[in-house]
Amino acid sequence: MAIAKNTVCLWFDKDAEEAANFYASVFPDSRVDAVHRAPDDYPSGKKGDVLTVQFTVAGIPCIxxxxxxxxxxxxxxxxxxxxxxxxxxDRYWNAIVGNGGSESECGWxxxxxxxxxQITPRTLTEAMMAGGEEARRAFTAMMTMRKIDVAAIDAARQG
Known part of the structure; x- marks a missing residue:
């Protein structure tokens, strides 16, 4: 397996393998590539403990x-x-929140x-890229939301 030139390193307490398996089950172009275990005992763990997990989330290489x-x-x-x-x-939002996660504001x-x-419908990004009144209306609508309501954003874009 080739090692990516740039990899996002994510710090976990002890559940990197569980998290990587979850991401691989939810998002397309995601997978667990390798699990690396401790070759010997160390101050905070034992031989065989999972140290790092190489995985891909939506095409992004991570460790x-x-x-x-x-x-x-x-x-x-x-x-x-x-x-x-x-x-x-809904599918991604519900998978994350429904697996012990939590909601925040504006699609987070x-x-x-x-x-x-950030579970971000393309219509919201397109509205922001359009600028002007369309962006202002979409932004104002988004500011009232937790999970993004696509129909409401589309309606705001139209005025």
Whole structure:
């Protein structure tokens, strides 16, 4: 297996393998590539413990590091997943929130491991790219939402 030139490293307490398997089950173009175990005992673990997991999330190469409880993820990093319609938006949102995650505002949610996700319908991104009044109306509508309502964004875009 080739090692990617640039890989996103995500710090987990101890559940990198579980998280990688979850992401691979939810998002297309996602998979678990390799699980690397400790070759010997070490100060905070035993021989055979999972140290790192190489995986891909929606085409992005990642490595999950089981580094312990010292560092916690926050909203400064998030995955942004573009969706084509309400069904796809609902599927990803419900998978993340329904698996021990939590809702936030404006299309953001967190998974059970604390990683942030932006489940963003393409219509919202297109509205923001259009600028002007269309962007203002879509933005105003989005600011009232948790999970993005595609129909409401489309209506706001039209005025």
């Amino acid at each position: 999950g590091l089981n580094g312990g409880p010292v560092f916690k993820p926050d909203e400064a990093f998030s995955f942004q997943i573009a969706t084509d319609d309400q069904e796809e938006t 949610c967190k998974d059970r491991w604390g990683l942030s996700w």
